[in-house]
Amino acid sequence: MTEKIDTQGTWLTCRPDIKIQDCTIRDGGLINAHKFDDTFFKAVYDADIASGVSYMEIGYKCSKKIFAPDKFGKWKYCDENSIREIVGENNTPLKLCAMADTGRTDYHEDIQPKKDSVLDLIRVACYINQIPAALDIVKDCYDKGYEVTLQLMAISVVKEKELREALDIIAKSPVTAVFIVDSFGALYSEQVRYLINIYKDALSSSGKEIGIHAHNNQQLAYANTIEALILGASRLDATINGMGRGAGNCPLENLVSFLKNPNFKLRPILKCIQEHVIPLQNDMEWGAMIPYMLTAMLNMHPKDAIAMRSSTTRDDLVGFYDQLVQQEL
Amino acid sequence: MTEKIDTQGTWLTCRPDIKIQDCTIRDGGLINAHKFDDTFFKAVYDADIASGVSYMEIGYKCSKKIFAPDKFGKWKYCDENSIREIVGENNTPLKLCAMADTGRTDYHEDIQPKKDSVLDLIRVACYINQIPAALDIVKDCYDKGYEVTLQLMAISVVKEKELREALDIIAKSPVTAVFIVDSFGALYSEQVRYLINIYKDALSSSGKEIGIHAHNNQQLAYANTIEALILGASRLDATINGMGRGAGNCPLENLVSFLKNPNFKLRPILKCIQEHVIPLQNDMEWGAMIPYMLTAMLNMHPKDAIAMRSSTTRDDLVGFYDQLVQQEL
Numbered sequence: 001m002t003e004k005i006d007t008q009g010t011w012l013t014c015r016p017d018i019k020i021q022d023c024t025i026r027d028g029g030l031i032n033a034h035k036f037d038d039t040f041f042k043a044v045y046d047a048d049i050a051s052g053v054s055y056m057e058i059g060y061k062c063s064k065k066i067f068a069p070d071k072f073g074k075w076k077y078c079d080e081n082s083i084r085e086i087v088g089e090n091n092t093p094l095k096l097c098a099m100a101d102t103g104r105t106d107y108h109e110d111i112q113p114k115k116d117s118v119l120d121l122i123r124v125a126c127y128i129n130q131i132p133a134a135l136d137i138v139k140d141c142y143d144k145g146y147e148v149t150l151q152l153m154a155i156s157v158v159k160e161k162e163l164r165e166a167l168d169i170i171a172k173s174p175v176t177a178v179f180i181v182d183s184f185g186a187l188y189s190e191q192v193r194y195l196i197n198i199y200k201d202a203l204s205s206s207g208k209e210i211g212i213h214a215h216n217n218q219q220l221a222y223a224n225t226i227e228a229l230i231l232g233a234s235r236l237d238a239t240i241n242g243m244g245r246g247a248g249n250c251p252l253e254n255l256v257s258f259l260k261n262p263n264f265k266l267r268p269i270l271k272c273i274q275e276h277v278i279p280l281q282n283d284m285e286w287g288a289m290i291p292y293m294l295t296a297m298l299n300m301h302p303k304d305a306i307a308m309r310s311s312t313t314r315d316d317l318v319g320f321y322d323q324l325v326q327q328e329l
Numbered sequence: 330m331t332e333k334i335d336t337q338g339t340w341l342t343c344r345p346d347i348k349i350q351d352c353t354i355r356d357g358g359l360i361n362a363h364k365f366d367d368t369f370f371k372a373v374y375d376a377d378i379a380s381g382v383s384y385m386e387i388g389y390k391c392s393k394k395i396f397a398p399d400k401f402g403k404w405k406y407c408d409e410n411s412i413r414e415i416v417g418e419n420n421t422p423l424k425l426c427a428m429a430d431t432g433r434t435d436y437h438e439d440i441q442p443k444k445d446s447v448l449d450l451i452r453v454a455c456y457i458n459q460i461p462a463a464l465d466i467v468k469d470c471y472d473k474g475y476e477v478t479l480q481l482m483a484i485s486v487v488k489e490k491e492l493r494e495a496l497d498i499i500a501k502s503p504v505t506a507v508f509i510v511d512s513f514g515a516l517y518s519e520q521v522r523y524l525i526n527i528y529k530d531a532l533s534s535s536g537k538e539i540g541i542h543a544h545n546n547q548q549l550a551y552a553n554t555i556e557a558l559i560l561g562a563s564r565l566d567a568t569i570n571g572m573g574r575g576a577g578n579c580p581l582e583n584l585v586s587f588l589k590n591p592n593f594k595l596r597p598i599l600k601c602i603q604e605h606v607i608p609l610q611n612d613m614e615w616g617a618m619i620p621y622m623l624t625a626m627l628n629m630h631p632k633d634a635i636a637m638r639s640s641t642t643r644d645d646l647v648g649f650y651d652q653l654v655q656q657e658l
Binding site: 003010011189218221222251253257267270318322 | 555645
């Protein structure tokens with residue numbers, strides 16, 4: 001069969017509309033309960049500025065009533081003073097953002113008016129069934145003066161009819177961008193093409209941008225990110241060295257190596273990896289591994305694979321495969 | 330712009346024309362000078378049979394005059410008795426193949442008539458400038474009774490005009506398939522699409538199949554393999570756990586997880602990885618790493634990155650980047 005694809009440029013094109021979000025501290029924080037020290041935070045911050053990244057996502061605005069502060073590091077909450085202690089007023093071109101996870105945030109209380117905050121953007125994350133609650137957070141944050149984007153998670157299990165309905169509602173909200181969030185790392189490139197077209201149909205007329213947040217369960221995070229990019233996505237999530245829970249994310253260094261925009265620089269990212277990220281690998285594990293491929297293949301959340309990698313049977317690939325196949329029945 | 334792509338099925342389609350070549354022993358042999366022990370060879374052989382792989386590539390038919398036998402293991406030469414000691418007459422559905430590398434093989438002497446050989450297929454590898462010499466090997470092997478395919482290496486530096494000329498010549502030869510060989514791991518999916526179309530133009534009328542052999546320098550080996558597959562390639566090279574020189578190859582387990590053909594089985598491959606491949610990682614290194622991404626980004630052979638990973642500066646990413654950038658000038 002013949003499929004028509006609408007592309008926006010090729011790998012040789014420099015697209016000024018491209019904005020990279022570095023999610024290293026936020027997504028990487030899911031590995032270590034957000035307990036990064038200030039030196040590491042500052043190294044990522046400096047690397048992002050030097051490499052031309054547009055936004056740095058520093059963590060969550062999570063409720064201290066739900067997540068006890070003695071169990072998590074400060075980037076679970078992103079209090080204003082925690083941020084300012086490291087970046088001051090952030091008088092740089094790099095914008096800062098934090099994630100408000102629907103159902104887990106006391107946004108009315110914990111998210112300050114923009115004029116009192118060093119954050120620029122609130123990224124509201126939700127599952128399809130949480131859209132109304134998410135839009136309430138969107139409105140609250142927008143009214144407080146922030147840029148707001150929406151991260152629609154677990155996209156690989158959303159039905160097309162419901163996705164179209166959700167996007168039509170979101171199109172009327174004040175978000176500047178809506179993201180395809182492949183939480184399970186389950187998408188193939190042809191499915192990315194299909195989703196981008198649905199997003200374009202729903203969002204183009206309202207001028208909202210399309211973003212992608214890919215996970216590397218099947219070694220496709222980078223491939224799917226550049227596929228989305230070529231087809232018109234302009235908000236691209238990545239993490240340094242692909243750091244992120246489980247299989248991790250689209251590596252920022254790969255993405256920058258692909259982009260031909262001279263505003264993006266690779267060397268500062270490599271320096272940060274060499275000096276700050278590689279040493280963390282002694283205590284933190286991330287990256288594409290077969291257990292994550294198996295959960296993604298079955299379009300499942302990676303939590304079983306994450307648990308398996310923390311268990312005494314962490315190397316028992318066949319046992320884990322058998323368990324998943326039996327579970328499916 | 331709008332691009333038209335002709336696809337042959339989707340990720341839900343079972344394509345009976347698909348044939349997988351497992352290149353683990355051949356490509357992995359480039360890491361350890363082809364010194365696999367018989368137990369490992371047999372484990373891969375058994376896994377390939379059990380998982381439904383069509384061809385197992387066991388090594389090279391290299392000249393002992395050029396490559397001294399005291400320096401390499403037996404899979405550099407693939408002597409008949411070496412193979413038979415492990416697989417006997419190979420009375421299985423799995424076909425065996427070896428690579429004849431143009432300019433490095435005494436094919437007249439070292440490749441026996443098919444009736445005396447347990448090999449089924451000779452894969453002739455060449456660079457674009459070696460096409461006439463390669464076609465002499467093709468003819469010799471075809472006349473001896475083998476199936477023959479052609480692996481056109483370093484495709485990312487071949488000019489389109491010359492590629493079209495070469496494919497027109499190859500179309501008249503008795504090969505059954507011609508492969509896109511991304512030796513530098515430099516291709517993006519859109520370039521795979523472009524190359525597949527050129528191959529189709531040149532080869533469809535002669536009924537020759539199209540194959541792909543991808544390397545994982547940019548974490549795109551699997552993505553590019555399934556892109557080629559969707560667009561019509563039917564000969565797919567992969568290796569168990571992605572084992573292969575440098576960044577390695579398209580992982581066989583990923584490829585099988587993608588294919589919905591019930592003839593392919595994942596579990597035997599996982600068992601082989603767990604019991605035989607992972608233990609080798611103590612002595613052999615392969616897989617996507619930043620130095621390989623850097624050479625691929627510059628469309629260079631990975632040899633500098635391979636050398637860097639064997640040197641005392643194996644972790645100096647920034648130094649290696651600087652060296653490559655300076656070299657380029």
